[in-house]
Amino acid sequence: MxxxxxxxxxxxxxxxxxxxxxxxxxxxxxxxxxxxxxxxxxxxxxxxxxxxxxxxxxxxxxxxxxxxxxxxxxxxxxxxxxxxxxxxxxxxxxxxxxxxxxxNRNQIEPSNLQPEEIIDLPQIAMVSGFRKFTG
Ligand code: SF4
Ligand code: SF4
Structure with missing residues (x-):
């Protein structure tokens, strides 16, 4: 769009x-x-x-x-x-x-991640994502 x-x-x-x-x-x-x-x-x-x-x-x-x-x-x-x-x-x-x-305008909320997503996501990707998308 x-x-x-x-x-x-x-x-x-x-x-x-x-x-x-x-x-x-x-x-x-x-x-x-x-x-x-x-x-x-x-x-x-x-x-x-x-x-x-x-x-x-x-x-x-x-x-x-x-x-x-x-x-x-x-x-x-x-x-x-x-x-x-x-x-x-x-x-x-x-x-x-x-x-x-x-x-304080996070782009993702870690607490909103579902348990099945957490199991699937590589830890290093999660850490990188939190560094980039959360304050
Ligand atoms: S930031 Fe650099 S490469 Fe991009 S449009 Fe401007 S001058 Fe060109
Ligand atoms: S660093 Fe520049 S070329 Fe690379 S993804 Fe970002 S904007 Fe695009």
């Missing part, structure tokens, strides 16, 4: 927080699309990394409630290696995840 963009005024505080946590400047992005074209997870994303950079430049914090990109990102670093502007995109994804999790 195409993503509906909600327009709001620029949230400078949000932009500063992303920059502070990631240590990266999304303003350097010139929208070449190399990251989107290289990302092995892009088919699962409702917004490409390129578009996410544009939304960050516009300060659209509200998009974090709707964009699944940081959660789907596998931190494979393909985009980071290929970005002509040298932006460490996975670090920006991590910053976006942290901002959400620090608001």
């Amino acid at each position: 195409p993503l509906k963009i909600s327009y709001r005024t620029i949230n400078k505080e949000f932009q500063d927080k992303v920059k502070e946590i990631s240590g990266q400047s999304f303003y350097k992005c010139f929208q070449c699309g190399t990251c989107a074209g290289s990302c092995p997870m892009s088919e699962q994303m409702n917004t490409t990394p390129r578009k996410l950079m544009a939304l960050l430049q516009l300060g659209r914090e509200v998009m974090l409630d709707e964009v699944n990109t940081p959660w789907v990102c596998a931190s494979c670093y393909t985009c980071e290696v290929r970005c002509p502007r040298g932006i460490d995109i996975p670090r920006i994804m991590e910053a976006l995840r942290l901002i959400t999790l620090r608001q």
